[in-house]
Amino acid sequence: MAYSEKVIEHYENPRNVGTLDKDDPNVGTGLVGAPACGDVMRLQIKVGEDGVIQEAKFKTFGCGSAIASSSLATEWITGKTVDEAATIQNSQIAEELSLPPVKIHCSVLAEDAIKSAIADFKQKRAARKALEG
Amino acid sequence: MTLKLPIYMDNHSTTPVDPRVLEAMLPYFTKTFGNAASRTHSFGWEAEAAVEAARDTIAELIGAESGKEITFTSGATESDNLAIKGVAEYYGGKGKHIITTTIEHKAVLDTCKRLEKQGFSVTYLPVGTDGIVDPAAIEAAITDQTILVSVMLANNEMGAIQPLEAIGKITRAKGVLLHSDAVQGIGKTPFSVKTMNVDLASITAHKMYGPKGVGCLYVRRSKPRVRLMAQMDGGGHERGNRSGTLNVPGIVGFAKAAELMLREGAAENARILALRERLHRGILAKTDEVILNGHPERRLPGNLNLSFAFVEGESLMMAIKDVAVSSGSACTSASLEPSYVLRSMGLEETLAHSSIRFGIGRFNTEEEIDYVAELVSSKVNKLRSISPLYEMHKDGIDLNSVQWAAH
Ligand SMILES: Cc1ncc(COP(=O)(O)O)c(C=O)c1O
Numbered sequence: 094m095a096y097s098e099k100v101i102e103h104y105e106n107p108r109n110v111g112t113l114d115k116d117d118p119n120v121g122t123g124l125v126g127a128p129a130c131g132d133v134m135r136l137q138i139k140v141g142e143d144g145v146i147q148e149a150k151f152k153t154f155g156c157g158s159a160i161a162s163s164s165l166a167t168e169w170i171t172g173k174t175v176d177e178a179a180t181i182q183n184s185q186i187a188e189e190l191s192l193p194p195v196k197i198h199c200s201v202l203a204e205d206a207i208k209s210a211i212a213d214f215k216q217k218r219a220a221r222k223a224l225e226g
Numbered sequence: 227m228t229l230k231l232p233i234y235m236d237n238h239s240t241t242p243v244d245p246r247v248l249e250a251m252l253p254y255f256t257k258t259f260g261n262a263a264s265r266t267h268s269f270g271w272e273a274e275a276a277v278e279a280a281r282d283t284i285a286e287l288i289g290a291e292s293g294k295e296i297t298f299t300s301g302a303t304e305s306d307n308l309a310i311k312g313v314a315e316y317y318g319g320k321g322k323h324i325i326t327t328t329i330e331h332k333a334v335l336d337t338c339k340r341l342e343k344q345g346f347s348v349t350y351l352p353v354g355t356d357g358i359v360d361p362a363a364i365e366a367a368i369t370d371q372t373i374l375v376s377v378m379l380a381n382n383e384m385g386a387i388q389p390l391e392a393i394g395k396i397t398r399a400k401g402v403l404l405h406s407d408a409v410q411g412i413g414k415t416p417f418s419v420k421t422m423n424v425d426l427a428s429i430t431a432h433k434m435y436g437p438k439g440v441g442c443l444y445v446r447r448s449k450p451r452v453r454l455m456a457q458m459d460g461g462g463h464e465r466g467n468r469s470g471t472l473n474v475p476g477i478v479g480f481a482k483a484a485e486l487m488l489r490e491g492a493a494e495n496a497r498i499l500a501l502r503e504r505l506h507r508g509i510l511a512k513t514d515e516v517i518l519n520g521h522p523e524r525r526l527p528g529n530l531n532l533s534f535a536f537v538e539g540e541s542l543m544m545a546i547k548d549v550a551v552s553s554g555s556a557c558t559s560a561s562l563e564p565s566y567v568l569r570s571m572g573l574e575e576t577l578a579h580s581s582i583r584f585g586i587g588r589f590n591t592e593e594e595i596d597y598v599a600e601l602v603s604s605k606v607n608k609l610r611s612i613s614p615l616y617e618m619h620k621d622g623i624d625l626n627s628v629q630w631a632a633h
Contacts, residue, residue, distance in 0.1 A: 096544065104544060110612045114303060127630035128615060130537055131564065135614035152614040156540040156555070160612065201488035205631075 097191035104162035108168045111150040113137040118221055121214025125205045132159045132199065136166060136206035140214055144174045151206070158196040162186050162203035165210055175211050231548040236384050236412060237433075237528055237587030241553060243479065244435040244588070250482035251437065262472045263463060273474045280481030287484040288408070288427060289418030290444055297443045297467040298477055302409045304445040304559050305428035306333035306376075308468065309405045312454030313374050313426070314341050317403075327359045327388075328570040334407055334430075336498040338376075347371075355572050356521040359385030365396045367399045374403045379411035379427075383554065383567040383583060384520030385529025387415050394423030403452060404606055407579045409441075413487030414526050416494055420510050425452050433478065435588060438484030440476030443467070479619035494588060499527035501586050501595050506530055508599025513606050515619075516560035519568055520587060528586040531568075535618035537609045542582060545605035549598050554581035576615075576625075 096104070115122045119140050126133040132155030138226045139148040149167035165186055170178040186192075186200040232355065262277045264270025281293030288295070297306045314324065326338055355360045364375060375397050380387045390406055397404040397494045405426040411417055413434050419427055430441035445467065446452045451557045460469025466481040510516060515535040531554075534542060540554030554565030555578070564578035573581075584598070610616040614622070616624060 101544075107612060112617065124614065125631055126580070129574070131575075131579040133614055133630070148462045153613050154536060154613045154616060155538050159538075160541060174308040182293070196513060196626070 099165075100158055100161040100192070102200060103164040103190070103225060104157040105156065106215070107148050107151075107160060107164040109148075109164065109171070110152060111195075113139055113148065118217055119214075121210040121212070122191055123206045123209030123219065125209050126202050127155065132202060134159065134163045134202050134206040136163060136210045138170065138175070138178075138210045138214060140175055140218075142177070145190075146170050146173055147219060155199065155202075156196070158190065158192055158199040160189055162192075162199045165189060166203040166207055170207060174199050175214065178207055179211050181207055190196050210225060216221060229597055233549045233598065235584050235586060235590060235594070235598060236550045236552055237585035237590075238526075238583065239386075239585065240432045240438065241435045241587055242589060243437055244483065244486060246486065247436055247479045247482045248340045251475045251479040254478050255492045258474075260474075262474055264463065273379045273472075276478050277472055277474060280477045280484075280569065283481040283488070284429070284442060284484045285444075287413065288429070288444055289420040291418040291420070292447065294465070295444055295447050298462045298472055298622070299441050299443055299468055300473075301432070301441040302331075302407060302428045302430035303333040304468075305406075305430070305441050306331065306336050306453065307408055308443050308457050309426040309428060309445075309497055310374065310376060311341065311457055312335065312467070313403055313452070314344075314346055315375040315407070315455035316453045318346070321369075321373045322346045322375045323349070323369055323371035324376065325364060325367050325372060326376040327351050327378070328354060328376055329353050329357065329383075329386075329567045330376065331358075331382060331407055331409070334376055334378070341455055353386070353571055356524070357381060357567075358521055358524060358570050359383050359388055360392075361392040361396060362433055364393055365400075368396070368400050368402055372400070372402050374405060376405040376407070379406050379408040379417055380415055380526050380529075381520070383404055383565060384571070385410075385525035386520040387411065387526065389522045390417075390422045390424060397425075398423040403450075410463055410526060413484075413491045414528065419446065421559050425450065431480035431483055434483045434487055437476050437479045440473050440480050442480070450498055475539045495527045498586050498588070498590075501592065502528060502530050502584075503592060504592065505584060505586070505595045505599050506532075506585075508596060512600075512603035519571070519573060519577075519581060530584040530586070532582055532584070533573070533580045534582065535577065536613045536619060537606055538579055539581055541609055542580075542602070542605060545609060546598070546601050549601065552584070553613060554583070569581045 153163045168188040182202040183204040236398035249570040260269030262273040403425045408427045425446045427444040432438040517533040519531040539553030568578040
């Protein structure tokens, strides 16, 4: 299968690879996919008090398109508020990377990873707010 | 010698034509171009003589009694179809049961599936974790309705060599025909239709340094005499088994490839086996968590099928894009299902997604092996550094205990 230039570029120079402390109250972690299906993405965000994503990190087990989709996702959400980040659609990722139909699921997974990280973060912040009363 | 990229290491998929094969073929395109079925002039006679000589060479390579037992075809897909459908149609009145294995090539499996729709019943026997079928399971599956057993000589993905000699003893004793898709093993592992009691065997030239689009079906002529229902109607070529003007240059090339295997096969296999062991050792020296798929010894000399845990196969192939290999990962197929062969050996799906097949052949060098071992090790380690699974594994998390959100 031929890959688009953008997929290759992200695959060869993945942005924001790494791990944030998942126990940090300002960090939200999304772990989506399943090893048996051939792709797993972990996407993490660190959010400031203003709700802006200061930092995003990922690690991905999956094909080149999955790696590129998650790399692109971290790039796009950095600097956005969590609510803005939550509006990113898989179709935008697929279009930016020129993913062929058989690889659309990679972009779906990246969207799920963003949403899942945000949900985790929101839950944490809500729990903290509840404690603070 | 300087290393030339890209490196071809996918010799189970196809092989390059040996220059000596090409040389033997060339005159048959422009000079000796006759139709082997033309009985009225020297052009036809010369072509026919070349075809008859080719039959004898190929017969010798597989231990057949005579060149008359070779039916030329367009390749092994056709041979598998002809063998199984041809036997089913001819002997269907005697019984309607066929036995095969879950690791056969699609040319066998899908042929069997079609016969199921036509009222045949097919038993697909599983293989062990080593990729080898148990002859006792075949014996147990044979009923008075069984007309055919079809078991490949060696598997195209993980190279496991099947116990045909033991199977042939059983089928002969029970009076059931034995077909073998021998494509991957010819010239690479001992094969004799005589000592193994094989009644039909499919072969293709392009996996043994011959041209694509030509192959044959061995059809036993005595003890027992095997009969087939032809699947192609026409001029009645190939003793009525397969109509169509013969591909004379292809057949000449096929025979030349067979002759080279007869002459040089033993030495070549020893050399290729040493290369494979060198590649395996080279990778293991720098990479942990590598699983060998298929039996460690009873396998094709050129086959190394490895699963690199925590790394997805297609992403690894992308990382080593100057090396042509293949993967059992779903991402390489449209179906999103990882290799059915590896799964039927009981390999976890994750490890099937992580598999890479290296197919070493005649033209690979030690230098290439060392380059590939080094490259694969470094890329596996790089991909593991971005793999969440590897990190979780290193943190002591049992990946099987995680609740994955399947999609
Ligand atoms: C085991 C096996 N059987 C059959 C075939 C089909 O052979 P051909 O390409 O000659 O149709 C192949 C190769 O793809 C094979 O590996």
